[in-house]
Amino acid sequence: MNALLVVEDLHKRYGREEVLKGVSFELERGETKVIIGPSGTGKSTLLRCINRLTEPDRGRVWLDGVEVTSPKTNINRIRAQIGFVFQDFNLFTHLTALENVRLGPMRVLGMKKAEATRLAMEELARVGLADKAEAYPAQLSGGQQQRVSIARALAMNPKLILFDEPTSALDPELIGEVLTVMTKLAQEGMTMIVVTHEMGFARSVADEIIFMEKGVIVEQGPPAQLFSSPKHPRTAEFLRKITELYGGEG
Amino acid sequence: MGFLGQLGQVGHYLPMLLRASLVNLELLWALLLIGFSLGTLVALLQVYGGRLLGTLAYIYEWVFRSVPALVLLFLFYYGPSHFGLDIQSFLAACLALGFRSSAYQSQIFRGAIQAIPTGQMVAARALGMSRPRAILHVILPQAFRLAIPGWSNEFSSVTKDTTLAYAVGLNEIMRYAKIVMDRQYELAMATFIVVALVFLAFTYSGNALLGQLERRFRIPGLQMPGATL
Amino acid sequence: MTGFYFAWDFLPKLAQGLLLTVEITAACISLGFVLGLLLALGRVYGPRPISIPCSVYVHFFRGTPLLTQLFMVYFGLPNWGVHLSALTSGILALGLNTAAYQAEYFRGAIQAVKRGQLLAARALGMSRLQAIRHVILPQAFRIVIPSWSNELILMLKYSSIVFSISLLDLMGMGKRIAARHFNYFEVFIVVALFYLVLVFVLSQSLRWLERRVRVPGLGAPGLR
Numbered sequence: 067m068n069a070l071l072v073v074e075d076l077h078k079r080y081g082r083e084e085v086l087k088g089v090s091f092e093l094e095r096g097e098t099k100v101i102i103g104p105s106g107t108g109k110s111t112l113l114r115c116i117n118r119l120t121e122p123d124r125g126r127v128w129l130d131g132v133e134v135t136s137p138k139t140n141i142n143r144i145r146a147q148i149g150f151v152f153q154d155f156n157l158f159t160h161l162t163a164l165e166n167v168r169l170g171p172m173r174v175l176g177m178k179k180a181e182a183t184r185l186a187m188e189e190l191a192r193v194g195l196a197d198k199a200e201a202y203p204a205q206l207s208g209g210q211q212q213r214v215s216i217a218r219a220l221a222m223n224p225k226l227i228l229f230d231e232p233t234s235a236l237d238p239e240l241i242g243e244v245l246t247v248m249t250k251l252a253q254e255g256m257t258m259i260v261v262t263h264e265m266g267f268a269r270s271v272a273d274e275i276i277f278m279e280k281g282v283i284v285e286q287g288p289p290a291q292l293f294s295s296p297k298h299p300r301t302a303e304f305l306r307k308i309t310e311l312y313g314g315e316g
Numbered sequence: 317m318g319f320l321g322q323l324g325q326v327g328h329y330l331p332m333l334l335r336a337s338l339v340n341l342e343l344l345w346a347l348l349l350i351g352f353s354l355g356t357l358v359a360l361l362q363v364y365g366g367r368l369l370g371t372l373a374y375i376y377e378w379v380f381r382s383v384p385a386l387v388l389l390f391l392f393y394y395g396p397s398h399f400g401l402d403i404q405s406f407l408a409a410c411l412a413l414g415f416r417s418s419a420y421q422s423q424i425f426r427g428a429i430q431a432i433p434t435g436q437m438v439a440a441r442a443l444g445m446s447r448p449r450a451i452l453h454v455i456l457p458q459a460f461r462l463a464i465p466g467w468s469n470e471f472s473s474v475t476k477d478t479t480l481a482y483a484v485g486l487n488e489i490m491r492y493a494k495i496v497m498d499r500q501y502e503l504a505m506a507t508f509i510v511v512a513l514v515f516l517a518f519t520y521s522g523n524a525l526l527g528q529l530e531r532r533f534r535i536p537g538l539q540m541p542g543a544t545l
Numbered sequence: 546m547t548g549f550y551f552a553w554d555f556l557p558k559l560a561q562g563l564l565l566t567v568e569i570t571a572a573c574i575s576l577g578f579v580l581g582l583l584l585a586l587g588r589v590y591g592p593r594p595i596s597i598p599c600s601v602y603v604h605f606f607r608g609t610p611l612l613t614q615l616f617m618v619y620f621g622l623p624n625w626g627v628h629l630s631a632l633t634s635g636i637l638a639l640g641l642n643t644a645a646y647q648a649e650y651f652r653g654a655i656q657a658v659k660r661g662q663l664l665a666a667r668a669l670g671m672s673r674l675q676a677i678r679h680v681i682l683p684q685a686f687r688i689v690i691p692s693w694s695n696e697l698i699l700m701l702k703y704s705s706i707v708f709s710i711s712l713l714d715l716m717g718m719g720k721r722i723a724a725r726h727f728n729y730f731e732v733f734i735v736v737a738l739f740y741l742v743l744v745f746v747l748s749q750s751l752r753w754l755e756r757r758v759r760v761p762g763l764g765a766p767g768l769r
Contacts, residue, residue, distance in 0.1 A: 142444045145443065146444030152442075156433075159535060160457050170445075173449060202537050202538065322624075386708065388737075390719075391730070395730045478610075480610075483709060504624050508617040
């Protein structure tokens with residue numbers, strides 16, 4: 067199996083509601099996949115099932131040939147290889163930006179403090195926040211917090227990063243700085259899955275778009291094809307609606 | 317003899333009273349240590365311990381909060397001898413008042429832990445931290461900060477309640493105050509006022525210290541939830 | 546089994562002690578309510594010559610041990626020519642103590658009532674006193690109920706301290722029975738159970754009461 071990530075027939079149900087009804091896809095190294103679709107159609111649940119922050123009811127996930135969903139797998143070791151960027155950042159409130167970024171390398175990867183600090187400073191510089199290293203989350207803007215949280219994910223040197231609506235909680239004027247960082251990462255060859263409503267980003271950065279609705283993948287394909295000539299009427303309708311809502315190019 | 321004269325006479329006994337107050341302070345340290353560690357453990361069990369351990373932790377808290385300190389002191393002092401064990405009053409006081417304080421502290425810490433947004437735990441787990449590690453490095457450092465105001469109140473209570481060990485014959489300050497009184501009854505009021513002033517000094521310096529601790533560890537820019545714990 | 550029969554024998558005595566515990570608690574909490582309210586009003590609305598002594602009072606009684614306060618009243622006051630019975634001393638000491646705590650709860654509650662309320666009352670032509678009585682306090686009482694309930698339960702437990710001036714409350718009666726039969730453990734297990742039940746019943750009733758008075762428009766005067 068060559069793909070970095072293989073997702074096979076994932077199912078998840080909350081009470082009577084089936085959120086995922088058999089989702090499968092593959093992700094190659096260096097690929098950026100963007101998942102779009104209406105709210106509440108299981109996109110976030112799908113991301114969380116990949117690193118088992120949510121336990122799927124059925125289905126399997128492999129990362130680099132290792133089965134993530136096997137009960138024998140040490141899930142903490144897998145999660146250390148998968149970055150996760152949350153909608154509401156979830157930076158550790160009591161730690162500075164620098165401490166946030168180096169916590170994982172120190173406490174999970176067992177890195178020495180000096181080394182972890184150097185690494186953390188590099189990653190903060192990468193997202194353009196070297197000068198904010200000593201600031202606490204509450205002293206940063208939403209955009210800056212999200213960039214720190216991207217740095218926090220990067221510091222683990224992950225095989226891929228999952229972005230769960232990373233700009234949805236941001237004021238419009240702060241969205242750009244986060245998307246810029248993400249675009250740069252994609253260009254540098256980082257493997258990423260991004261759940262987002264930013265169609266401009268999807269169109270220009272994604273290698274492939276997945277359109278999800280009601281717990282299933284309705285359609286997937288390269289952005290040029292999916293945006294210009296969607297095969298499925300549901301896709302077309304969603305794209306029309308989102309363009310009205312977010313003003314097209316985003 | 318005027319009251320000031322009486323106070324002056326109590327002055328002769330002051331070194332003895334202050335030495336006795338060291339026993340109160342020793343007991344205080346022991347109680348805070350027991351109360352803090354056990355209280356943290358009970359709070360963690362209540363929040364993360366699952367159904368069985370969680371329920372047991374709640375029952376523990378309820379019992380030790382509901383039974384008066386003096387009854388607990390008697391149980392821990394006289395109880396062991398019922399089973400042929402002898403126990404010193406200091407140890408009995410440590411256990412009785414320590415368990416009691418741990419119950420109150422668990423309530424404070426539980427409130428603080430529950431006040432932390434769930435996203436903090438999720439983010440820590442997403443980094444690959446195990447649950448104990450996430451609790452240690454992410455949850456507790458934040459919870460302890462939130463708990464300081466509530467903990468300060470408990471600190472004051474415990475400080476004052478060290479005098480209750482008088483009831484099981486511990487040689488602490490109230491016992492010596494009573495000895496002074498038995499020797500010179502006319503000094504009773506003056507002696508107890510001196511004892512009261514000693515405790516005012518304890519509670520005030522303790523709270524000043526805790527206030528500093530709170531400022532020192534306040535997270536810059538963050539609006540802490542009020543001390544409603 | 547011997548323990549059980551033994552316990553059966555002294556239950557009536559303990560019940561008698563329990564009655565005294567309840568009486569002392571009721572008396573001291575009422576005293577503390579009145580005094581605490583006055584102290585709170587003094588601190589919030591009084592001019593400095595009044596607010597400062599009130600403040601000193603609260604700090605003194607909150608910062609020093611209850612046992613010391615009890616001994617000041619029972620053993621100390623006779624030095625100043627004031628002789629009180631053990632029961633009066635116990636109630637007075639506990640009452641003076643809880644007054645300081647209740648004063649803090651009342652003060653917090655009064656200050657939690659929005660400033661506009663007082664202004665609106667004054668604008669209607671009410672005197673300051675009227676405004677406090679008819680507008681501020683009814684709201685403050687409602688706010689204060691949860692902390693006040695805690696204080697009541699706390700006093701129920703702390704009232705056990707009067708055993709040290711030889712009153713035969715639940716604690717004191719337990720001590721007497723235990724000393725007479727030299728069986729502290731069994732007696733105090735039963736005493737502990739008595740307190741557990743008492744605290745449970747009281748906290749449940751207070752919770753019920755809280756729900757009742759929380760109904761909008763009903764207010765908290767029922768508390769008195």
